[in-house]
Amino acid sequence: MPTAIREISPPEAQARHAAGATLIDVREQVEWDAGHIPGAVFIPLGTLEQGIAAAVPDKNTEIIMQCRSGARSGRGTDLLQQLGYTNVVNMAGGILQWQADGLPVEAPESLTPAQQSRYSRHLLIPEVGTAGQVKLLESKVLLIGAGGLGSPSALYLAAAGVGTIGIVDFDVVEASNLQRQIIHSTERLGVKKVDSARKSIEALNPDVNVVTYDEMLLADNVERLIAGYDVILDGTDTFETRYLLNDAAVAAGIPVVHASVFRFEGQLTTFVPYEGPCYRCLYPTPPPPELAPGCSVAGVLGVVPGIMGLLQSNEVLKVVLGIGEPLVGRLLLFDALDGTFSELRLSRDPNCPTCSDEARAARERGEWKAPAAYGADQPFALGSIGALGGQAAGRPS
Amino acid sequence: MSTVRLPSVLRANANGERAIEVDGSTIGAAVQELVGRHPALAGQLLTPDGDLHRFVNVYLNGQDVRYLAGLDTPVGDRDEIRLLPAIAGGS
Numbered sequence: 455m456p457t458a459i460r461e462i463s464p465p466e467a468q469a470r471h472a473a474g475a476t477l478i479d480v481r482e483q484v485e486w487d488a489g490h491i492p493g494a495v496f497i498p499l500g501t502l503e504q505g506i507a508a509a510v511p512d513k514n515t516e517i518i519m520q521c522r523s524g525a526r527s528g529r530g531t532d533l534l535q536q537l538g539y540t541n542v543v544n545m546a547g548g549i550l551q552w553q554a555d556g557l558p559v560e561a562p563e564s565l566t567p568a569q570q571s572r573y574s575r576h577l578l579i580p581e582v583g584t585a586g587q588v589k590l591l592e593s594k595v596l597l598i599g600a601g602g603l604g605s606p607s608a609l610y611l612a613a614a615g616v617g618t619i620g621i622v623d624f625d626v627v628e629a630s631n632l633q634r635q636i637i638h639s640t641e642r643l644g645v646k647k648v649d650s651a652r653k654s655i656e657a658l659n660p661d662v663n664v665v666t667y668d669e670m671l672l673a674d675n676v677e678r679l680i681a682g683y684d685v686i687l688d689g690t691d692t693f694e695t696r697y698l699l700n701d702a703a704v705a706a707g708i709p710v711v712h713a714s715v716f717r718f719e720g721q722l723t724t725f726v727p728y729e730g731p732c733y734r735c736l737y738p739t740p741p742p743p744e745l746a747p748g749c750s751v752a753g754v755l756g757v758v759p760g761i762m763g764l765l766q767s768n769e770v771l772k773v774v775l776g777i778g779e780p781l782v783g784r785l786l787l788f789d790a791l792d793g794t795f796s797e798l799r800l801s802r803d804p805n806c807p808t809c810s811d812e813a814r815a816a817r818e819r820g821e822w823k824a825p826a827a828y829g830a831d832q833p834f835a836l837g838s839i840g841a842l843g844g845q846a847a848g849r850p851s
Numbered sequence: 852m853s854t855v856r857l858p859s860v861l862r863a864n865a866n867g868e869r870a871i872e873v874d875g876s877t878i879g880a881a882v883q884e885l886v887g888r889h890p891a892l893a894g895q896l897l898t899p900d901g902d903l904h905r906f907v908n909v910y911l912n913g914q915d916v917r918y919l920a921g922l923d924t925p926v927g928d929r930d931e932i933r934l935l936p937a938i939a940g941g942s
Contacts (some may be wrong), residue, residue, distance in 0.1 A: 601942030
């Protein structure tokens with residue numbers, strides 16, 4: 455037996471919404487994408503029963519329901535009352551009446567017909583949709599390296615419509631690259647990798663603005679190179695570059711999607727400054743080069759950087775779109791021979807020289823000094839008592 | 852018996868083994884047992900003083916032992932220990 459439904463006019467809804475009431479739009483994705491009330495929460499009527507608890511946990515919250523004309527939101531109001539919500543009203547006349555009353559509607563940037571066709575498989579996914587695709591087209595992603603990890607990432611990010619892709623690489627295409635660096639080609643042997651990558655990306659998707667940096671990432675240019683990017687994809691091959699990038703990205707507050715590979719294995723995680731650990735929390739010191747050879751010495755199964763690079767792209771898309779659970783504080787291990795993925799938990803090191811609260815405060819005071827990329831190795835003392843927080847576990851060497 | 856899983860960067864010095872069963876009741880004892888059985892691993896895992904290198908992370912059932920009790924973290928039956936040295940390869 456439906457309970458009585460209270461209705462309010464759009465101007466009253468606007469006033470109550472401004473005063474703190476939650477406004478829920480129960481229309482479908484395409485309707486939402488075409489324009490919606492600023493600040494409204496989007497929960498299509500069909501998913502209202504499952505979605506409401508997460509969106510509005512407190513059943514005494516003041517809720518205003520809204521749709522196109524007021525009919526669907528009336529059913530939604532009734533449903534919420536049956537679910538025990540005590541303070542729900544329906545906005546009479548829906549967004550049509552809202553607009554007729556001259557109230558503001560947020561219209562997302564629209565896509566061209568060519569873009570609607572190109573990205574149609576994205577537009578069909580509610581978590582992406584027009585608004586998400588617009589976010590991708592407005593996003594700026596920087597790839598450090600157009601090699602094993604960067605090649606597949608660059609292609610898929612370009613295909614996905616990431617609007618600006620920056621690429622830092624100082625190398626030229628060599629024959630030994632082509633076993634895995636699929637953005638390059640045989641006819642481009644000897645060509646600068648950034649130029650080769652640009653050609654492939656532009657051939658795949660003219661929407662992408664490719665910015666190339668034909669230089670090596672160094673302490674004196676890293677800040678300039680990463681400035682203005684939303685996310686960085688770390689596809690470098692040396693510890694030194696990885697530490698440099700980490701320190702600069704934490705200082706600039708830019709997330710870094712990290713991957714590294716060795717023969718049949720890969721490691722992957724997403725570093726979001728101050729939300730989770732950084733690279734120095736994970737590995738406070740690098741191993742000496744003879745104990746950690748790169749791909750050119752140790753070799754690598756070509757598909758492994760391909761798989762890891764695409765997992766990096768997946769992380770980049772999630773971070774840009776703000777969906778899912780990025781691998782923050784989690785290290786994903788891939789073993790190609792076993793065919794297994796394993797997950798390890800990572801923590802912020804409270805004594806991290808780069809991202810601890812103390813380092814952050816020093817940075818804000820303008821007093822922070824980057825640690826040496828190659829710090830001293832402070833070993834775990836096998837005889838000593840390991841302690842919390844990564845401080846007493848190592849002893850000064 | 853717990854299992855130590857070795858990434859490929861360590862396998863060359865452990866007769867190619869990917870997983871090794873050990874008896875040690877702490878992380879430190881397990882590592883010492885491992886190195887006792889495969890002395891060639893010492894150079895990769897231990898400093899000249901016999902301590903564990905800081906660039907080798909140790910995880911017990913997916914948790915970094917730095918945030919447990921370090922090398923004194925107790926190891927139980929059927930626990931899984933992972934030794935994970937940093938790798939840099941990306942190109």
